Each structure stands twice: as structure tokens, then as C-alpha cells.
Amino acid sequence: LKPESWFDQGAGPRYVQLRRRLEDAIQSGVLPPNSSLPPEREIAEITDMSRVTVRKAMQELVQQGAIEQRQGSGSFVRESTARVEQSLRHLTSFTEDMQERGMETTSKWLERGVFMPTEEEISVLGLGAEESVARIYRLREAGGQPxxxxxxxLPLSILPNPLEVTSSLYATLGQIGHRPVRAVQKISALNLDSNDAKLLNVAEGTAGLRIQRVSFLEDGRVAELTRSLYRGDAYDFVAELQLSG
Ligand code: GLP
Structure with a gap:
């Protein structure tokens, strides 16, 4: 990466020009994954920019997930995550989606058990008075990446023992005759807060997708209310559209 190639003649503030140059260098492989970037001070000297300007460009790259700053050892180009193209046509599970792509899945358990339901769970899951709720909270990983x-x-009438779920929820539901057959899914955008970003191994503020799924059994009973946070840099959702009428 030659210092003189760090600038284009294009318009825009200098930090944006520097950021774009670094983005190009990363995308074209001039700066490959895991390679280190020169220290801020050095970049500032070579480019004759203030350290504030350099820092601004670097901060944006961190936000975008292009580079990461490792305590005490500087900035590095991140290993880019392969994006997963996910059809919105079929009711599949995370495990099935990843298996189809030949990716190994693992889950880190953050919570699993029987709890007092919230008002929302009572109304969405149609729980009776005094009925408890089964909850599972997991970090889903594929190919070693969160x-x-x-x-x-889930209502206990659908999943009596949440501890039975050891890997795939839908596989366990299938075994007990409660595999969902229909679902309503809602997708919205958000910026990941520091806690969720940390778990997903991305910078705070990175774009994420909030996906809510309410699924149903053949007989119409509600099977699950699931809220997921997907990494925005890892997913493309695809739906086929047809002219109505
Ligand atoms: C997807 C859905 C969830 C569902 C999960 C089941 O990720 N968004 O609503 O609960 O699949 O996945 P698995 O069977 O791998 O646990």
C-alpha cells in the first residue's frame, strides 16, 4: 500500500477519502484479512493528516466491521464473514439452514428453563392462568462464527421440558410431534447495543436485524414466540415476488 495511493482526487472530507482508500485496499486484498495496519501516528505522518482525522477514518472502519482494534497491538483487518442468503419462502430452522450450506452449527446457552410468563407471552402464546413458559436463549454459531x-x-404444552433441547429446537419439537408448520415473521433493523454486539463479535452500533417469528402447529396452536438478533453483515434475506391480481 503506497502512501500516495491513499488518496483519491474525489470530493469529500479527507477522513472519508482515507476511509475509502483503506476500504479499497481491504476489498482488493492489498490489505488481506488479519494483516495489521500501521499505527495511527504513522498514517498521520505519511498522509500529513491530523491524528484526529486518521482516528475518525479508523473509527468508521471499526463500525463497519472492516477492521478491529486489539488492545495494545493495534488495528487489524477482520476476517470477512461469508454472507448467508436466506430464502423467506420456507419454514426452516437455523440448524437446517446452515446444514444445507454444509456449515456446522453450535449453540452457547445463555438461558434455558421454565419461567413466569410476561404479559406478551401470555397473550401471544395463549397461555392459561398460572401457566408457565419454557424459555431458551442461545447464541447461534455456524462455522465457528457467531x-x-x-x-x-414456548408453552409447556408444546415443550414440556426445555432441558430436552440440546441442539436444534425444531428437531426436539419434531421428536415430540410438535414441529411448527406455519409462521408469521417480522424483520426490522436496529443498531446492536454493546452487550449484544459483544456476544456477536462485532463493534457496538453495527447494523443488525431483529427477527420475530410466531409459529403454529398443524392444529392452529401457537408453538413459539422467538425474537432473534441476526448480524446485519452476515445475512441477505430473499423473497420471490409476484404481480398480484
Ligand atoms: C430460526 C428461527 C427461530 C427458530 C429456530 C429453530 O432461527 N428464527 O424462530 O426457533 O430457527 O432453530 P433450531 O431448530 O436450529 O434450534
Whole structure:
């Protein structure tokens, strides 16, 4: 990476020009994954920019997930996560989605058990008076990379023992004759807060997708209310559209 190639003649503030140059260098492989960037001070000297300007460019790259700052050892180009293209056509589970791509899945358990339901769980899951709720909260990983955080809530009549779920929720539901057959899914955007970002191994403020799924059994009973946070840099959701009428 030659210092003189760090600038384009284009318009815009200098930190934006520097950021774009670094982005190009990362995308074209001039700066490959895991390579280190020169210290801020050095970049400032070579480019004749103030350290504030350099820092601003670097901070944006951190926000975008292009580089990461490791305590005491400087900035490095991040290993880019392969994006997963996910169809919105079929009711599949995370495990099935990843298996189809030949990716190994693992889950870190953050919570699993039987709890007092919230008002929302009572109304969405149609729980009776005094009925408890099964909850499972997991960090879902594929190919060794964290992909999503998922909080699922199910009536005990659907999942009597949440401890039975050892890997795939839908596989366990299938075994006990409660595999969902239909779902309503809602997707919205958010910026990940520091806690969720840390679990997903991205910078705070990175774009994420909040996905809420309410799924149903064949007989119409509600099976689950799941709220997931997916990494925005790892997913493309695809739906086929047809002209109505
Ligand atoms: C997806 C859905 C969740 C569902 C999960 C089941 O991630 N968004 O609503 O609970 O799949 O996945 P698995 O069977 O791998 O636990």
C-alpha cells in the first residue's frame, strides 16, 4: 500500500477519502484479512493528516466491521464473514439452514428453563392462568462464527421440558410431534447495543436485524414466540415476488 495511493482526487472530507482508500485496499486484498495496519501516528505522518482525522477514518472502519482494534497491538483487518442468503419462502430452522450450506452449527446457552410468563407471552402464546413458559436463549454459531442471538418462548404444552433441547429446537419439537408448520415473521433493523454486539463479535452500533417469528402447529396452536438478533453483515434475506391480481 503506497502512501500516495491513499488518496483519491474525489470530493469529500479527507477522513472519508482515507476511509475509502483503506476500504479499497481491504476489498482488493492489498490489505488481506488479519494483516495489521500501521499505527495511527504513522498514517498521520505519511498522509500529513491530523491524528484526529486518521482516528475518525479508523473509527468508521471499526463500525463497519472492516477492521478491529486489539488492545495494545493495534488495528487489524477482520476476517470477512461469508454472507448467508436466506430464502423467506420456507419454514426452516437455523440448524437446517446452515446444514444445507454444509456449515456446522453450535449453540452457547445463555438461558434455558421454565419461567413466569410476561404479559406478551401470555397473550401471544395463549397461555392459561398460572401457566408457565419454557424459555431458551442461545447464541447461534455456524462455522465457528457467531451469527444470531435467539430468545424463544414456548408453552409447556408444546415443550414440556426445555432441558430436552440440546441442539436444534425444531428437531426436539419434531421428536415430540410438535414441529411448527406455519409462521408469521417480522424483520426490522436496529443498531446492536454493546452487550449484544459483544456476544456477536462485532463493534457496538453495527447494523443488525431483529427477527420475530410466531409459529403454529398443524392444529392452529401457537408453538413459539422467538425474537432473534441476526448480524446485519452476515445475512441477505430473499423473497420471490409476484404481480398480484
Ligand atoms: C430460526 C428461527 C427461530 C427458530 C429456530 C429453530 O432461527 N428464527 O424462530 O426457533 O430457527 O432453530 P433450531 O431448530 O436450529 O434450534
Amino acid at each position: 451469527m444470531a442471538l435467539e430468545r424463544a418462548a
